[in-house]
Amino acid sequence: MSTHWTLHKFHGGIHPLENKQQSTTMPIQQAALPGLLVVPLLQHIGQPAEPCVSEGEHVYKGQLIASPAGLGAAIHAPSSGVVERIGAAPYPHASGQPYNAIEIRTDGKDQWHPDIRPANPDELDDEQLLQRIRAAGISGMGGAGFPTATKLRSGQQASIDTLIINGTECEPYITADDMLMRERAADILSGAAILQRLLDARQVVIAIEDNKPQAIAAMQAALGTRPWHVVSIPTLYPSGGERQLIKVLTGKEVPSGGLPAHIGIVCQNVGTAAAVHDAVYLGRPLISRITTLTGAALKQPMNVECLVGTPVIELLQQAGLDQTRMNRVIVGGPMMGFSLADLNAPVIKTGNCLIASTEQEMPAPEPALPCIRCGECELACPAGLLPQQLLFYAQGDDHEQLQANNLFDCIECGACSYVCSSKIPLVQYYRSAKADIREQQQKQIKAEHARQRFEFRQERLRLEEERKAAERQARAERMAKAKAAKEKADAAKPAPVAGSDPSADQLKKLKIEASMARVALTKAEKQLAQHDTPELHAQVAQLKATAEAAQQALAAAEPDATAAAPAAEKPAKAARPALSEAAKKAKIELAMARAALKKAERAEASEDELAPLREAMLKAEQTLADAETGTPE
Amino acid sequence: MFLSQVTSPHTVRHDHTRNIMRRVILAAIPGLLVSCWFFGLGPLFNVLLCSLFAAGFESLVLKLRQRPIGFYLKDYSVLVTGVLLGLALPPWSPWWLLLVATGFAVVFGKQLFGGLGQNPFNPAMLGYVVVLVSFPVDMTSWPAAHAVTFSGGLSHMFAGTPWLDGWSQATVLDSLKNNQGLTLDELWDGYTGFGWLSSRDSELVNLAFLLGGLWLLHKKVYTWHAPAGMLGALFVMSLIFWGGNGSESNGSPLFHLFSGATMLGAFFIITDPVSSATSTRGRLLFGIGVGILVYIIRSWGGYPDAIAFSVLLMNLCAPTLDYFTRPRTYGHDKAKRGFNTEGQ
Numbered sequence: 008m009s010t011h012w013t014l015h016k017f018h019g020g021i022h023p024l025e026n027k028q029q030s031t032t033m034p035i036q037q038a039a040l041p042g043l044l045v046v047p048l049l050q051h052i053g054q055p056a057e058p059c060v061s062e063g064e065h066v067y068k069g070q071l072i073a074s075p076a077g078l079g080a081a082i083h084a085p086s087s088g089v090v091e092r093i094g095a096a097p098y099p100h101a102s103g104q105p106y107n108a109i110e111i112r113t114d115g116k117d118q119w120h121p122d123i124r125p126a127n128p129d130e131l132d133d134e135q136l137l138q139r140i141r142a143a144g145i146s147g148m149g150g151a152g153f154p155t156a157t158k159l160r161s162g163q164q165a166s167i168d169t170l171i172i173n174g175t176e177c178e179p180y181i182t183a184d185d186m187l188m189r190e191r192a193a194d195i196l197s198g199a200a201i202l203q204r205l206l207d208a209r210q211v212v213i214a215i216e217d218n219k220p221q222a223i224a225a226m227q228a229a230l231g232t233r234p235w236h237v238v239s240i241p242t243l244y245p246s247g248g249e250r251q252l253i254k255v256l257t258g259k260e261v262p263s264g265g266l267p268a269h270i271g272i273v274c275q276n277v278g279t280a281a282a283v284h285d286a287v288y289l290g291r292p293l294i295s296r297i298t299t300l301t302g303a304a305l306k307q308p309m310n311v312e313c314l315v316g317t318p319v320i321e322l323l324q325q326a327g328l329d330q331t332r333m334n335r336v337i338v339g340g341p342m343m344g345f346s347l348a349d350l351n352a353p354v355i356k357t358g359n360c361l362i363a364s365t366e367q368e369m370p371a372p373e374p375a376l377p378c379i380r381c382g383e384c385e386l387a388c389p390a391g392l393l394p395q396q397l398l399f400y401a402q403g404d405d406h407e408q409l410q411a412n413n414l415f416d417c418i419e420c421g422a423c424s425y426v427c428s429s430k431i432p433l434v435q436y437y438r439s440a441k442a443d444i445r446e447q448q449q450k451q452i453k454a455e456h457a458r459q460r461f462e463f464r465q466e467r468l469r470l471e472e473e474r475k476a477a478e479r480q481a482r483a484e485r486m487a488k489a490k491a492a493k494e495k496a497d498a499a500k501p502a503p504v505a506g507s508d509p510s511a512d513q514l515k516k517l518k519i520e521a522s523m524a525r526v527a528l529t530k531a532e533k534q535l536a537q538h539d540t541p542e543l544h545a546q547v548a549q550l551k552a553t554a555e556a557a558q559q560a561l562a563a564a565e566p567d568a569t570a571a572a573p574a575a576e577k578p579a580k581a582a583r584p585a586l587s588e589a590a591k592k593a594k595i596e597l598a599m600a601r602a603a604l605k606k607a608e609r610a611e612a613s614e615d616e617l618a619p620l621r622e623a624m625l626k627a628e629q630t631l632a633d634a635e636t637g638t639p640e
Numbered sequence: 641m642f643l644s645q646v647t648s649p650h651t652v653r654h655d656h657t658r659n660i661m662r663r664v665i666l667a668a669i670p671g672l673l674v675s676c677w678f679f680g681l682g683p684l685f686n687v688l689l690c691s692l693f694a695a696g697f698e699s700l701v702l703k704l705r706q707r708p709i710g711f712y713l714k715d716y717s718v719l720v721t722g723v724l725l726g727l728a729l730p731p732w733s734p735w736w737l738l739l740v741a742t743g744f745a746v747v748f749g750k751q752l753f754g755g756l757g758q759n760p761f762n763p764a765m766l767g768y769v770v771v772l773v774s775f776p777v778d779m780t781s782w783p784a785a786h787a788v789t790f791s792g793g794l795s796h797m798f799a800g801t802p803w804l805d806g807w808s809q810a811t812v813l814d815s816l817k818n819n820q821g822l823t824l825d826e827l828w829d830g831y832t833g834f835g836w837l838s839s840r841d842s843e844l845v846n847l848a849f850l851l852g853g854l855w856l857l858h859k860k861v862y863t864w865h866a867p868a869g870m871l872g873a874l875f876v877m878s879l880i881f882w883g884g885n886g887s888e889s890n891g892s893p894l895f896h897l898f899s900g901a902t903m904l905g906a907f908f909i910i911t912d913p914v915s916s917a918t919s920t921r922g923r924l925l926f927g928i929g930v931g932i933l934v935y936i937i938r939s940w941g942g943y944p945d946a947i948a949f950s951v952l953l954m955n956l957c958a959p960t961l962d963y964f965t966r967p968r969t970y971g972h973d974k975a976k977r978g979f980n981t982e983g984q
Contacts, residue, residue: 018970023651103645179651250970263971335643341650348645362650369650376657376715377757381913382863382920391969395918396962411976413969421649428657429757435647 012212012238015258017251019389020243021422023179023342025218030182030301030308035190037312039325040113044085044316045096046072047108050355051146052153053078058109064090067120069292071142072109080154080356081144083292084120085314088113099319099338099355103348111316123290128201133163136205136287143286144356145293148278149173149184149247150339152357155279161268162206168271170208171256172199172280174215174222175240175247178340181360183297184277186310188215188222192229195277198284200233206273211235212256213277218242244342245420249274251389263416278359298354300326302363304333313354320350323363335369337362342421376429384423384433390416394423394433401440406447409440417441482608489608489617496625517561524554593631600624661716663861665723667852668908672727674848678785678841682731682793687723689735693742694722701751717756721745724764724908728901728948729771730782732793734800737778741767761955762915765948772948780944784809785833785841812839813900813944816891824885824892837892838899846903853907862913865920867906869927870934871897877935890939900938905930905947910954917958922965929954 049055056073060066066084073082091112098106128136141156172195176184188195203211215223217239226237240246240255250261253272261267267274275283278296285291294315301308306327313322319336320328337344339360347361354361362369384394392413400408414437423433528550535543604620675683698718702709712718725741745767753759772779787807788796795801810818812831819827828834835843857864878893885892896902901909910916910930917926930950937946968975 018967021653023653101647254970260971263969265971333643335646335650337650339648341648343648344650345648346643346645346650348643350643364650369646371644372646372652373656374711377755379657379660379717379757379914380916380918381657381660382918382923385919385967386863389970391967393919393966396966411980412966413972413976416969416971419648424649425652426655427652428655428660430652430656432647434649438647 012236012256013258014238014240015255017246017254017389018391019385019387019422020246020251021387021425022242023244023425025242026180026301026341027182027185027218030180030299030310031185033307033309035186035297035310035312036325038314038317038322040086040115040117041314041317041321042113043091043318044088044111044113044314045108045318045351045353046082046085046111046316047096047098047106047353047355048073048082049106050082050152050315050357051080052151053080053157055107056080056082058093060084060090060093060109062090062093066090066111067118069123069294070120071292072111075144075154078154078157080146080156081142081292082109083144083294084111085294085316086111086113087116087118097318097349097352099347099352099358101345108316108353123292125289126287128204128287131287133205136201139287139290140201140283143282143290143292145279145282145286146356147276148282148296148356148359149276150343150357150359155275155283158273158275159202159205161266162273165268166271167206167208167268167273168210169257169273170199170203170206170211171252171272171274172202172211172213172277173247173249173252173274174213174219174226174277175252176219177216177242177244177247178342178344178360179244180301180362181299181340182301183299183310183359185219185222186299187281187297188219188277189225191281192222192225194284195226195280196229196231196233196235197288198280198282199235199275201283201287202273202275202280208273213237214240214252214256216240216242216246244422245389245418248389248418248420250418263413293356296354296356296358298322298358299360300363301360302333302337303365303368304329304363315356316353318351318353319347319361322354322361323350326363328363332365333363334366334371335364337364337369341369342425343419372432373430375431378429378431381428383426383428387422387426389420389422390418392417394437397440398431398433398436401436404440404443406440406444409444414440414444485608489604489621492621496621496628514561514564517557517564521554521557521561524550524557528554587634590631590634593627593634597624597627597631600627657717658715660861661720663856663859664720664908665716667856667861668723668727668849670848670852671845671904674845675727675731675841678845679731679783680788680790680793682783682788682797683727685793685797686729686731686733686738687726689738690726690729690742691719691722693739694718694725694746697743697746698751701747702755705751705755707755712756715756718746718750721750721763721767724904725767727904727908728764728768730779732783732788732797734778734796735798737771737775740774741771743767744770757914759914760958762909762912762951765909765951765955768948769952772943780814781808782811783807785839809833811900811944812842812895813938817938817944819887821887823887824889837894837897842900843898846898849903849907853903853911856907856911862911863920863923865923866910866916866927866930869924869929870906870910870931871902871927873928873931874902874935875931877932881935881939896935896938900945901947902934905934905951909947909951915951915955915958917961917965919962919965919967921967922958922961925961925965926954926958929957 054077056079057076058073060072066072066088068084068087070084071081072084075081088111090109092110094107095105096108096110137156137159145155146152147155174184174188199211213226213235223237223239230237238256245251246255249267252274253267254260259270261270282293295312296315297310298313299310300322305323306329309326311322336347336350338347338358339345341362378395378398380395382395388394396412397409397414400412417437419434419438421434427433531543531547531550535547600623604624607617607620672683672687695713695718698713699709702712722742725745729738729741745763749761749763749766750759781803784807796803815827815831833840837843853867856862874896875893878891878896881890882892883889910927917923933950933953934946937943937949963979964977966975966977
């Protein structure tokens with residue numbers, strides 16, 4: 008159904024040369040089966056997948072070779088063969104760094120895994136559908152590569168009004184989606200129907216830029232009776248950016264830092280919809296994609312359907328690469344793509360375009376002039392930012408102002424750099440500033456965690472200390488109670504047990520006082536050695552006197568104690584041999600009872616438990632006393 | 641095989657700062673030609689000398705700063721400063737006056753702040769104001785239209801020969817400022833060379849600069865905001881305070897738009913992006929500020945024309961305007977404005 012659709016405008020945007028006609032002269036070609044497939048473990052946003060095959064193992068086409076860990080997507084063998092190696096391999100990334108990959112030596116049979124079977128989505132429930140999409144390892148085919156099952160799951164949790172199928176393809180040179188729509192419109196639409204069902208979306212809008220009339224016609228024709236809208240939108244880079252497209256189609260804006268699902272919208276690329284069709288109807292995982300091969304260094308630019316993991320160099324050669332003229336190879340479009348460092352790197356699930364350019368086509372950047380604040384970048388910015396101010400603050404590392412000027416709303420589309428008449432690589436400044444700020448935030452978070460950990464530890468130690476102090480106090484109170492009870496009992500007895508020696512207690516106290524005085528004295532003397540002041544002299548003299556007094560008091564007390572102790576011992580010794588058998592027995596019983604009581608007290612037994620023990624002890628004491636008195640001298 | 645590693649975007653628009661500067665110079669040519677029609681080769685000599693001095697000062701400072709001279713001269717920005725100064729100063733100005741003005745403009749107005757893109761003030765206007773306040777006699781002796789001979793002009797310029805009687809004339813703005821109780825009609829009847837709206841030379845030179853400016857707008861060298869702001873504000877101010885054609889009149893709106901350096905200011909001076917506010921909204925306010933100040937100083941200030949002072953005063957306000965005119969970013973309910981950097 009082709010109805011009138013009200014379009015809106017986003018701020019800015021540019022019209023770079025399209026350069027799309029070169030690669031659309033022939034239908035999608037089949038890429039040759041490469042001898043070695045390099046399948047990186049990270050081809051999506053999120054965590055790398057974990058290999059579940061080992062070196063030397065034979066794999067079928069479509070067999071799971073790495074399973075997702077955390078946010079991620081499953082990875083499958085693109086063709087049958089033997090796992091040759093698992094380890095670091097060339098990787099298509101702006102950094103040029105290698106990344107872990109599973110290398111498969113293909114056997115040329117291209118044999119599908121026997122478990123791969125078609126299914127009828129009408130016989131599957133939503134959960135099974137989603138499971139099939141997840142198991143197929145589908146991630147967004149438009150370029151960012153967000154795992155599709157995760158996006159659908161969060162879409163299911165929100166209330167989705169509109170499903171947008173994004174066939175905009177606003178970057179120059181790229182025609183992969185264009186050709187896919189021309190040739191596989193029906194598959195895209197049946198994939199979109201599954202997406203609509205899963206999301207329970209009220210309406211489906213298929214957005215295509217008006218520079219692709221054939222794709223628009225093909226999609227219109229394939230629509231059939233579906234009450235959906237194929238909307239032709241004005242060609243303006245970056246209208247294919249999710250946020251910009253939502254603005255164009257609905258007039259709504261995705262809140263800063265939010266997701267389209269928050270305003271009831273989910274966007275899916277046409278390639279993703281086709282992959283969903285393959286996964287659900289055919290059971291085939293995402294192991295191949297349409298990639299545009301273009302650029303002036305290629306004799307025959309074209310679109311190919313190639314296996315994920317096919318080395319870039321093999322594809323470029325298939326399109327007639329003239330290495331002498333090539334100056335760089337770009338993965339993705341000329342606005343947001345990155346230059347490739349190693350041509351042995353493979354095409355991955357997000358690789359929609361390879362541009363082998365010549366020096367004339369994409370000359371080396373000119374030296375940058377100072378910014379003259381002409382404001383062209385502001386007019387071009389699709390996010391409504393002030394790129395000239397962001398540059399100014401980025402050059403000064405003013406993170407606060409960068410954030411106040413909404414640096415993180417920058418989508419890095421490159422429109423500002425494109426229009427800059429001073430040839431300043433603005434986007435690079437923003438990327439770098441964002442990385443700096445993120446790093447600093449990470450550091451701050453780390454420091455905050457460390458601080459919290461330290462504070463928790465301090466608090467834990469303090470609580471432990473308090474608990475111990477409370478325990479000590481409780482024990483001391485119980486002891487005092489028990490003592491009081493015992494003393495009461497002792498007082499009731501005719502012969503009081505010789506309690507703790509008062510003179511010994513006093514001696515201890517005096518000893519402590521003397522040593523404390525000595526410590527204070529040495530401390531003061533040390534201080535005196537460092538700072539020779541009259542006050543300190545006086546203090547030391549006084550402390551010396553105190554220490555001497557304490558020493559003397561101790562000396563006076565000691566002979567008494569030493570004299571008293573043997574004296575107290577003697578009669579007991581004398582009495583010992585005279586003990587009768589009964590007295591001996593009573594004494595043993597008493598000792599046992601005392602030990603039991605003490606043990607119980609130490610174990611912090613309750614009063615109920617302690618009472619009988621105490622009684623038993625008193626009884627034993629009584630018996631002993633009886634026995635002793637009853638024993639003749 | 642060499643693969644160049646370049647950050648995105650890999651394709652850029654084929655435009656360059658030097659092209660912008662070149663277009664500004666080209667757009668000034670109609671004004672220069674009309675001016676030469678009235679004042680002989682005086683304006684051209686002004687422009688040539690100022691450009692020469694400007695390039696010389698720029699090279700000198702670049703050499704002292706150990707910067708590549710050729711690279712920076714090729715951006716043509718210093719030529720724009722020289723050309724604009726030459727157009728703004730009275731035709732056949734003494735050579736030393738041009739030298740002082742250009743020197744202050746390039747050395748103090750631009751290079752001492754760090755060169756292209758770093759200057760807070762419009763360099764040409766800074767140089768202009770320095771000579772205006774230092775050498776008021778030379779700065780107020782505009783030659784009369786079609787009066788000065790070539791040799792007379794040259795000897796005034798290089799030998800300091802004073803103007804002969806009748807070779808110089810008060811400008812229309814001077815006449816209006818010094819009007820002693822005449823109605824406007826009487827005043828202009830007594831002014832030789834009065835055209836439709838202003839003096840014949842003023843209105844035609846202004847018209848030529850207006851055309852050049854419209855071409856620059858068409859070429860998207862700048863947006864309409866600053867010129868429209870200035871001309872609009874000047875128009876509204878002169879409409880409000882017009883006072884009819886009586887002896888207390890401050891001049892009609894059209895008189896103000898086509899007198900003095902109005903169009904040169906609106907399309908060539910306040911459109912200097914470096915020293916202006918940076919957002920489109922800010923530029924509109926910047927232009928409005930200039931327009932209001934021009935009218936205030938012309939009507940009640942001590943100077944007959946006021947573009948230079950107004951521009952410098954608004955240059956001072958530009959950074960603050962920038963804080964208060966940020967656009968609303970996509971996905972935000974409203975723009976973050978003001979000095980506060982905390983999230984709002």
